[in-house]
């Protein structure tokens with residue numbers, strides 16, 4: 001029987017898994033169809049940095065063997081599902097560059113926990129996905145391996161830093177992907193590319209094997225084509241890990257079951273600070289429609305205030321650069337990747353390797369971070385930022401005493417043209433205005449497609465919920481999704 005031809009652009013995890021289990025397509029054929037599509041489409045998008053074909057073929061053969069033997073009881077919830085991995089997560093023997101030249105040639109000897117968990121659940125890992133260098137950016141133009149193009153409008157950015165993860169799912173190159181979100185890097189590219197993206201609560205998913213950007217903010221999460229798929233993925237990814245002391249031991253809920261529960265009776269908060277000047281009117285209108293859909297399903301809508309929101313962007317850029325400057329000190333030309341050939345002393349080798357290996361945005365952040373941590377400025381910048389971080393967290397806790405979830409925009413604008421903001425880092429940083437406060441507070445969030453602009457550019461709505469309340473976040477996300485007509 002020839003393999004079934006599935007629509008790779010719309011295929012969901014649930015559909016892919018059941019097609020493989022029913023035998024209408026083999027996992028091997030499904031992986032091959034995706035590789036063919038990557039070869040045909042990705043030259044225009046640039047989302048994959050490396051393909052891990054050998055590993056995918058082996059894993060697919062294992063799944064196919066189980067299906068053939070008739071014993072599918074061992075097959076996990078992602079059996080046969082082709083998935084891509086952001087290049088900041090390590091995969092044994094596959095190149096892991098984090099989008100940087102300094103890690104060119106680095107082949108890690110182990111798997112990140114999130115990667116290992118996906119494979120244990122039956123996923124077929126297709127390859128490594130392009131991203132901003134060390135996950136620093138909002139447009140995926142900071143990758144040393146070229147920008148990613150938005151599949152919905154090739155002359156526009158896909159968002160960042162997980163631009164490759166969002167674009168690959170949107171373009172039908174993998175059914176789902178892993179990204180990371182430090183200050184918006186899952187939610188924002190999901191919104192820009194018209195897919196679902198989840199920021200799990202800090203500590204919900206292990207960070208073991210994640211090349212660190214800012215350790216107190218970094219989270220690993222999924223990109224998918226539906227809220228139900230995102231819930232399935234998070235159920236696989238979440239949970240404690242002996243290799244990461246910050247991975248929480250809180251029990252993992254049945255997200256997929258909870259996502260389908262009705263929302264009637266839930267209280268939804270709308271923060272006035274997220275609807276002020278600078279919000280694109282088409283985005284505002286799309287969010288208002290989402291709120292109407294929730295009302296129609298029995299939610300009540302309440303105004304809430306997050307009064308310290310205006311400090312979120314500067315606070316985030318002080319804390320993340322401080323942590324980045326410390327984390328990136330391990331990139332010294334000795335242990336991983338690139339070593340400069342233009343030096344004759346040890347000190348010069350460190351300096352030259354870092355100079356040749358890091359791109360301009362990473363250098364800017366190392367300088368900033370070193371400055372805010374320096375003896376004379378620590379109290380004025382770093383300590384102050386930590387204090388404001390507490391205030392931002394309290395804003396959310398106060399709001400969540402009144403409401404079950406918060407609904408707001410993900411981004412102030414639709415995706416912009418490639419090159420439009422690259423000369424003005426402050427403009428770029430301001431794009432993170434609606435995403436960074438939740439990052440600093442450690443709460444969970446999801447970006448769900450909620451419409452398009454008159455030009456056909458995707459719009460996302462952000463749903464935030466309190467720490468470890470992913471169930472409510474998914475429920476509200478599903479309710480908004482079910483009201484959409486695409």
Ligand code: GLN
Nearest residue numbers: 135136137182183184185
């Ligand atoms: N745009 C933000 C930054 O450049 C967020 C990045 C991220 O979440 N990794 O820091």
